[in-house]
Amino acid sequence: MSANNINDRIKDMENLVLRVKNLNVDLEKEEIIKDLSFEVKKGDVLTILGPNGAGKTVLLRTLLGLLPYRGEIHWMPGIKIGYVPQRLPFIKDIPLSVKEFFRLKGTREKEVKEVLSLVGLNDDFLNKKMEDLSSGQFQRILVAWSLSLNPQILLFDEPTTGIDIGGEETIYGLLAKLKKEKDLTILLVTHDLSVVYKFSNYVICLNKCPICQGSPKEVLIPDILRKLYGEEVKFYEHHRH
Amino acid sequence: MSIIDIKIMEQFLLSLMAGIFIGGVAGYLGTLMLSKKMALVAGPLGHLTLPGIALALLYGFDVSLGAFPFVILGIILIWLFEMRTKLSMEALTAIVFASGVAVAFLFLPIEQAETALVGDISEISFLDTLITCILCLPLFVLIKRIYFKMTLINISEDLAKSEGINIKKYNLLYLFSIAIIVALGVKIVGGLLTAALVAIPAATARNLSKNLSQFSLGGIFFGALSSFLGILLFKITGFPAGPLIIIVSTFFFLISLIFKKV
Numbered sequence: 001m002s003a004n005n006i007n008d009r010i011k012d013m014e015n016l017v018l019r020v021k022n023l024n025v026d027l028e029k030e031e032i033i034k035d036l037s038f039e040v041k042k043g044d045v046l047t048i049l050g051p052n053g054a055g056k057t058v059l060l061r062t063l064l065g066l067l068p069y070r071g072e073i074h075w076m077p078g079i080k081i082g083y084v085p086q087r088l089p090f091i092k093d094i095p096l097s098v099k100e101f102f103r104l105k106g107t108r109e110k111e112v113k114e115v116l117s118l119v120g121l122n123d124d125f126l127n128k129k130m131e132d133l134s135s136g137q138f139q140r141i142l143v144a145w146s147l148s149l150n151p152q153i154l155l156f157d158e159p160t161t162g163i164d165i166g167g168e169e170t171i172y173g174l175l176a177k178l179k180k181e182k183d184l185t186i187l188l189v190t191h192d193l194s195v196v197y198k199f200s201n202y203v204i205c206l207n208k209c210p211i212c213q214g215s216p217k218e219v220l221i222p223d224i225l226r227k228l229y230g231e232e233v234k235f236y237e238h239h240r241h
Numbered sequence: 242m243s244i245i246d247i248k249i250m251e252q253f254l255l256s257l258m259a260g261i262f263i264g265g266v267a268g269y270l271g272t273l274m275l276s277k278k279m280a281l282v283a284g285p286l287g288h289l290t291l292p293g294i295a296l297a298l299l300y301g302f303d304v305s306l307g308a309f310p311f312v313i314l315g316i317i318l319i320w321l322f323e324m325r326t327k328l329s330m331e332a333l334t335a336i337v338f339a340s341g342v343a344v345a346f347l348f349l350p351i352e353q354a355e356t357a358l359v360g361d362i363s364e365i366s367f368l369d370t371l372i373t374c375i376l377c378l379p380l381f382v383l384i385k386r387i388y389f390k391m392t393l394i395n396i397s398e399d400l401a402k403s404e405g406i407n408i409k410k411y412n413l414l415y416l417f418s419i420a421i422i423v424a425l426g427v428k429i430v431g432g433l434l435t436a437a438l439v440a441i442p443a444a445t446a447r448n449l450s451k452n453l454s455q456f457s458l459g460g461i462f463f464g465a466l467s468s469f470l471g472i473l474l475f476k477i478t479g480f481p482a483g484p485l486i487i488i489v490s491t492f493f494f495l496i497s498l499i500f501k502k503v
Binding site (some may be wrong): 061064065066081082083085088090091093094095096097100103104105106127129155 | 276278389390392393395396397398399400402403404447450451452453454455456
């Protein structure tokens with residue numbers, strides 16, 4: 001092996017944010033994820049695509065160390081993860097202002113203002129009650145929350161859930177903008193194909209067992225999509241401009 | 242003022258002090274328990290302490306001391322039930338904690354039943370008061386230290402874990418705080434009413450608060466105030482202090498319903 005090759009490999013290793021090898025997750029004796037392997041490099045936007053019940057959220061939760069698994073999950077040592085959950089149903093049980101929600105994490109007010117402005121919200125939101133926010137505002141706050149204290153990677157669980165189309169557009173616009181500004185690596189879960197084409201450079205199709213992975217243009221061919229979503233489901237062709 | 246009067250006054254002040262300290266900290270912890278939908282847990286735990294209280298009354302040592310091993314047993318049971326089985330808290334209450342009451346009444350002298358059930362703070366000693374206050378202070382600090390992290394855990398364990406929070410550790414500290422407050426609480430409101438000591442001030446504060454700091458301060462305020470007024474009423478009326486504290490607390494709760502922010 002030449003010195004260049006070794007250097008390249010070392011560089012690759014340094015750029016590696018996450019490596020997953022032969023991952024298996026069983027819940028209550030049901031096989032949810034089977035033999036999944038992939039890597040995430042710095043600056044990647046990786047989408048995990050699959051129908052409802054495909055095990056996407058389970059995968060995210062496993063990566064976060066919340067579920068038991070077999071196989072290997074290696075995060076870059078000392079990495080800071082920002083997690084944006086799908087919903088926070090219990091938050092309405094607790095009287096909480098936006099400012100206090102950030103305080104739970106230990107974010108200082110100055111930084112809260114910064115991340116709020118990053119997601120397009122002004123300082124007036126600091127004293128608003130969490131339960132009074134619209135779903136779009138709530139989603140933005142969650143994104144801002146995950147962004148505070150400078151994570152290197154963001155994990156998004158179905159960021160579109162509960163947001164109207166207008167809001168959905170801006171959430172992805174927002175993600176693209178954030179990625180540029182903050183030099184982030186993003187791993188997101190969705191069942192929305194258009195997101196994959198617009199936004200990510202690598203896709204894993206998952207329906208319990210991994211069906212395909214690669215760049216969206218390479219792997220999202222009609223045959224694969226049929227396999228992923230079933231024969232009956234129509235798929236969106238992506239437009240090459 | 243005669244010496245007897247001074248003694249009575251002194252005793253009254255000791256009761257007040259112990260009551261205010263326990264009531265305030267219980268109300269504070271109660272806000273955390275309400276967020277976790279665990280406010281009622283203090284009830285069955287209190288019931289389980291009854292055999293310990295009975296032993297303490299029989300052999301003449303401090304009721305909190307008697308209650309403590311039983312409340313620890315209860316905490317372990319809760320932990321086991323949560324981790325190992327799918328049985329609900331309801332089943333736990335029905336099976337285990339009710340048997341605490343049953344066992345206590347096998348050997349509790351009936352004339353001391355009232356003290357065991359609804360507490361008696363009227364004859365608390367100086368040393369008892371001192372120990373109570375000294376225990377309450379670090380307990381308050383402990384609750385304050387775990388408060389934000391526990392709140393995050395209550396909102397979402399996933400989110401907390403992604404922030405690197407050791408959920409087991411915090412749950413343990415939280416349960417430990419509950420154990421101490423229940424053991425102290427039985428002193429003033431007995432084995433039957435401990436749930437009310439933590440739950441009602443917190444519920445009142447919930448009704449009146451717009452944010453977390455108002456909520457937690459409200460818990461402390463209504464907890465301490467209810468104890469203060471309850472013991473004051475006991476002084477005036479001669480009815481047992483424990484039930485009076487809870488009745489005052491309930492009164493505040495009813496008032497809070499009127500002002501509840503919809």
